[in-house]
Amino acid sequence: MSGTRRFSNEALSNEALSNEVLSNEIHDSDSRMRSLLRHLCSALLIISFVLLLPIGPFLLSLASGKSKYARDYFGTLRRAVTHLRELLAKRAITRYFNSLWRESDNEDVTMGGHCNRCGACCLNRKCIFLEQTGEKEYACGIYGTTLRKFTNCGPYPQSQFDIELYNCPTYYVIRNIPVRSYPEGMATPAPIRKSR
Numbered sequence: 001m002s003g004t005r006r007f008s009n010e011a012l013s014n015e016a017l018s019n020e021v022l023s024n025e026i027h028d029s030d031s032r033m034r035s036l037l038r039h040l041c042s043a044l045l046i047i048s049f050v051l052l053l054p055i056g057p058f059l060l061s062l063a064s065g066k067s068k069y070a071r072d073y074f075g076t077l078r079r080a081v082t083h084l085r086e087l088l089a090k091r092a093i094t095r096y097f098n099s100l101w102r103e104s105d106n107e108d109v110t111m112g113g114h115c116n117r118c119g120a121c122c123l124n125r126k127c128i129f130l131e132q133t134g135e136k137e138y139a140c141g142i143y144g145t146t147l148r149k150f151t152n153c154g155p156y157p158q159s160q161f162d163i164e165l166y167n168c169p170t171y172y173v174i175r176n177i178p179v180r181s182y183p184e185g186m187a188t189p190a191p192i193r194k195s196r
Ligand code: SF4
Pocket: 114, 115, 116, 117, 118, 119, 120, 121, 122, 156, 157, 166, 167, 168, 169, 170, 171, 191, 192, 193
């Protein structure tokens, strides 16, 4: 009788083990698929940015409702190239897709602090939309527009990683229970939270 019970306990634990292995395999394959999709979407977005560059100043004026981008055509082009370079350096596009698919470690992070408008998290003050409003104060030039809704600027900072990425001087982590890590070597971008 006790032999039968031991056998059935072993069978149960083997079944639990295979279920865990199966669930890990599904999770791994899901992660690989997301990673592939993320790279594909990032590449498509970058290619679109580059192809649209010549008409970029006009598109920016249309989308932001500010004519200055089209009026200063060559200045806008220069800033657009700097912006694009910074996006790539900080892997901002990758972070954008990560945040869309919730592949970040921020689910259980509680943040404290406030924004002093230093502009550091706006691609190291290289975002094409950033405007200087004081000696050391900056504001988002598209704040409140539909265009900004397509960025992932709102939820910055989401973690200690975000804070350190741009040396945000005022936000801090109150509570942090990591759920998942960013892929190795991945950096996140910049944007600004709320009051801009
Ligand atoms: S969120 Fe931090 S880094 Fe960004 S502008 Fe505000 S204080 Fe500066």
